[in-house]
Amino acid sequence: MPNYPGKVFEERILASYESVTDAFKQRPTKHRRIALIPYTVYDMDTNATDPTPITVADALALPELRAGAPDLVAGKNGLERRLRWAHVVAGTGAFGLLDGAELILTTGAGWPSDAAALEDLSAALVGADPAAVVLELGANFSAAPVELIRACEERTIPLILLHREVRFVQITQRIHQLVLAAQTEALAARTEVHEMLTELGLNRSPVDYVIERLAETIGAPVVLEDSAEHVVAWAARDRDPESVLAPWTAAGPRSLPAGSERIAVEAQGRSWGHLAALPGPAHPAGRRTVLELGALALALGRLADTTGEQWLQLSSKQLFDTLLSGRYRRDTELAAQLAAAGLPVDGRLLLGATLRGTGAFGAHDTLERALLETALRRAVAPEGRVIVVPDSGVSGERTTFLALLSFPPEDPRVAAPLGISAPPLAARLARELDMLIPSTTPASWRAHLGLGATGRGVRSLITSLERVRAAGQLRPSGTVGRVTAQHAERQALAYLVRGLAAAPEVQEYALATLGPLIEHDAAGGTGHSGDLLVVLRAYLDHPTNRSLAAQRARLSRSVFYQRLALIEELLDVDLSDGTTIATLAVALLARGEG
Numbered sequence: 001m002p003n004y005p006g007k008v009f010e011e012r013i014l015a016s017y018e019s020v021t022d023a024f025k026q027r028p029t030k031h032r033r034i035a036l037i038p039y040t041v042y043d044m045d046t047n048a049t050d051p052t053p054i055t056v057a058d059a060l061a062l063p064e065l066r067a068g069a070p071d072l073v074a075g076k077n078g079l080e081r082r083l084r085w086a087h088v089v090a091g092t093g094a095f096g097l098l099d100g101a102e103l104i105l106t107t108g109a110g111w112p113s114d115a116a117a118l119e120d121l122s123a124a125l126v127g128a129d130p131a132a133v134v135l136e137l138g139a140n141f142s143a144a145p146v147e148l149i150r151a152c153e154e155r156t157i158p159l160i161l162l163h164r165e166v167r168f169v170q171i172t173q174r175i176h177q178l179v180l181a182a183q184t185e186a187l188a189a190r191t192e193v194h195e196m197l198t199e200l201g202l203n204r205s206p207v208d209y210v211i212e213r214l215a216e217t218i219g220a221p222v223v224l225e226d227s228a229e230h231v232v233a234w235a236a237r238d239r240d241p242e243s244v245l246a247p248w249t250a251a252g253p254r255s256l257p258a259g260s261e262r263i264a265v266e267a268q269g270r271s272w273g274h275l276a277a278l279p280g281p282a283h284p285a286g287r288r289t290v291l292e293l294g295a296l297a298l299a300l301g302r303l304a305d306t307t308g309e310q311w312l313q314l315s316s317k318q319l320f321d322t323l324l325s326g327r328y329r330r331d332t333e334l335a336a337q338l339a340a341a342g343l344p345v346d347g348r349l350l351l352g353a354t355l356r357g358t359g360a361f362g363a364h365d366t367l368e369r370a371l372l373e374t375a376l377r378r379a380v381a382p383e384g385r386v387i388v389v390p391d392s393g394v395s396g397e398r399t400t401f402l403a404l405l406s407f408p409p410e411d412p413r414v415a416a417p418l419g420i421s422a423p424p425l426a427a428r429l430a431r432e433l434d435m436l437i438p439s440t441t442p443a444s445w446r447a448h449l450g451l452g453a454t455g456r457g458v459r460s461l462i463t464s465l466e467r468v469r470a471a472g473q474l475r476p477s478g479t480v481g482r483v484t485a486q487h488a489e490r491q492a493l494a495y496l497v498r499g500l501a502a503a504p505e506v507q508e509y510a511l512a513t514l515g516p517l518i519e520h521d522a523a524g525g526t527g528h529s530g531d532l533l534v535v536l537r538a539y540l541d542h543p544t545n546r547s548l549a550a551q552r553a554r555l556s557r558s559v560f561y562q563r564l565a566l567i568e569e570l571l572d573v574d575l576s577d578g579t580t581i582a583t584l585a586v587a588l589l590a591r592g593e594g
Contacts, residue, residue: 053082054178056132056158059103064170068136068162074149075158081131086175088168092121098128103175105168106133108140115147122151132158138165189285190293193217197297207298207314208233214294218287220280224265224298226273229254231340232315236278241336244278248340263291267299315341316389320402323462331458338458343385343406345458349414352465353403354391354450356473358484362442369399372447375432376403379425383408391469402469404461414454422478422485423451430481437482446484448473453488464488475541493589506590513587516570531555532570533588535563539575540585 057079059065060072072079084101087094091110098104104125112118122145125133133152135144144161152159196217200210207224212235215222221236221244229248236244247254256262259279265272275295283290319341321327328334335345355376361368373388380386385406390399407414413425426449433447450471452464468488476484477491500506511518517532531553538553538560539546550560564575573580 054175054182055079055083056081056103058178059083059086059132059171059175060160062171062174064166064174065134065160065162067164068166069164070134071161071163073144073159073161074152075132075156078132078156078158081156081158083131083175083179085179086172088172092124095124095128098130100129101131102128103171104130104133105136105171107136107138111140118145118147119151122148126151126155126157129155130157132160134160134162134171136162136165136168185284186286186289189283190289193285193290193293197293201297201301207301208235208318210294210298210301211235214275214277214290218277218280218283218290220287221278222291222294223248223276223278224273225276227271228342229274230315230342231337232273233318234340241333241340242330245336245340249336261288261291263288263295265295265298265302267296267303272299272302316387317392319387319404320389323404323465334458338387338404341387343387343404345406345461347409348456349407349409349411349454350456350458350461350464351405351414351454352452352461352468353405354448354468354473355388355401355403356398356448358398358446358448358473359444360442361445362440363438365399367438369401371433371436372399372401375429375436375447376401378432379413379429380405380407383411384413402465404465414451422480422483423449423487425449425451426478426483426485427480430483433482446482448476449483449485450474451485451487493586500590510587510590513571513583514591517567520566520570529563532563532567535560536567536584537588539564540581540588543575543581 060070060079082101083103084099086103086105087098088105089095090106092112111121125148133148135141135148137143144159149159151157196213197210200213211222211224211233215235215237219237221234223234223244224232225248226232231245231248234241234244247256256276257279260276262274262276265275275291275298277287277291280287319337322337323334328337338345355372357368357372369390376388377386387404388401389403391402405414413428414423429447429449437445450468450473452468453460455461455464471486471488471491474486474491477487478485514533517536521530521532535553535555538549541552542549546560546564547557550557553560553563555563567573568575571584573584575581
């Protein structure tokens with residue numbers, strides 16, 4: 001096939017065009033890069049950032065290339081190699097000027113014919129790492145050199161033979177159009193993602209909403225994990241935690257499925273975790289690019305959140321909301337979410353707990369909250385695990401913490417005999433508090449720990465938390481150091497009644513039973529001391545020792561006996577009767593006075 005003048009002219013034009021392109025590539029970086037957001041730069045010449053790559057297979061499907069009757073003779077496994085550009089190459093001196101990932105178009109003009117020289121030429125050509133080599137057969141070669149076939153096969157570089165004459169300029173123009181169109185689409189998509197994340201930042205959108213938008217954008221599950229690789233937030237179209245969170249719940253080192261992306265969330269040399277996307281469809285801006293933009297937005301938001309509470313408490317709040325509201329389909333779903341957040345369930349002892357400060361702390365309440373949470377985490381470590389969150393359902397000036405606790409089987413801190421007045425976990429908490437609280441803390445300040453019943457499985461954990469939460473603050477079953485403790489397994493009646501106290505029937509019962517005392521205490525004037533409920537509670541605590549009950553009520557024995565007589569008169573009962581004592585005790589518990 002003759003090397004006709006028209007083709008020579010076209011190749012010269014292309015050579016001039018590519019010299020301009022090369023000159024453009026040599027310009028300073030700042031003249032050819034587009035910065036979409038601060039500290040993040042995208043280089044259109046970088047193959048790794050090409051989000052919708054043009055592959056060798058795509059080029060083979062072009063009509064301009066199909067017109068040459070293409071024949072793939074080597075590198076069949078490399079059809080998915082990316083095309084960054086297309087070059088027409090003549091002679092042997094241009095191989096060193098290639099950048100890689102080009103589609104090489106050549107007629108073999110100027111190539112040697114002896115085997116040794118062809119061996120060297122083939123090595124130099126594949127050494128430039130082209131995406132593929134297209135050799136037009138004709139005047140220079142009637143068949144592909146064996147040396148070139150062998151070199152391309154070894155490097156999995158497709159070698160395509162053209163059996164009919166084609167216009168190389170049409171092929172290069174078509175490929176360049178596709179590449180530039182993909183880059184333009186990528187820039188538009190990146191701009192769209194950047195604008196979305198900027199709006200989320202300006203709106204101070206919560207972290208979980210940002211994760212939801214990222215998952216929606218790339219059409220795949222997205223998971224945000226903290227530096228301990230515990231899940232902070234996640235989002236997926238089908239909301240199936242068992243499948244999405246499987247890598248975070250499996251035992252041993254975490255391994256993401258093939259096709260996943262994982263980006264560090266960091267800024268100014270500080271790292272807070274990672275953003276991961278599980279396998280999914282391609283995105284015009286590139287899945288990794290979208291994650292990088294998302295990671296930067298999250299990092300900037302984390303810098304703005306100086307307390308770190310949004311990250312530290314987000315996962316816990318969502319879990320408690322899911323657990324207490326029943327927003328899950330199966331126990332295994334909730335178990336997966338708990339395990340991914342760092343609270344293992346399978347084969348563990350589980351219980352719910354509450355923690356609050358009582359008495360004057362002598363410092364700002366934020367310090368009190370921080371000390372209580374830190375002490376509890378240290379008391380549970382290292383074998384135990386805990387998730388803590390402030391109870392938003394409790395009103396008042398003092399913060400009450402809700403906690404989910406997980407311990408190995410037979411852990412002595414929760415599996416101790418019931419004869420011990422204060423649970424071992426309370427003693428451990430007291431030691432941790434002694435090391436943390438300021439020396440100026442008043443001696444009257446205490447931490448009140450409520451422990452639900454221990455059990456195994458999600459159902460028992462939910463029951464334990466619900467009952468200890470509903471019970472509120474009961475009189476302690478034991479005290480150690482600065483910790484007073486109430487233990488569900490030692491105060492079964494109190495937990496049962498408090499759990500039922502919200503029912504209208506129970507409240508009506510309590511009001512009907514104690515109504516005369518409540519009215520008497522509320523009235524003012526002579527003979528209305530306002531302490532009959534206090535006296536009754538002290539008496540019911542020690543029905544067989546009225547002297548001790550008087551001391552607990554801080555009244556003299558004679559005054560205390562007068563109050564008891566008044567209670568019997570108002571209620572028309574005998575306080576020495578066992579049924580009466582049980583009835584009044586239940587009524588006090590239902591009103592939160594027990």
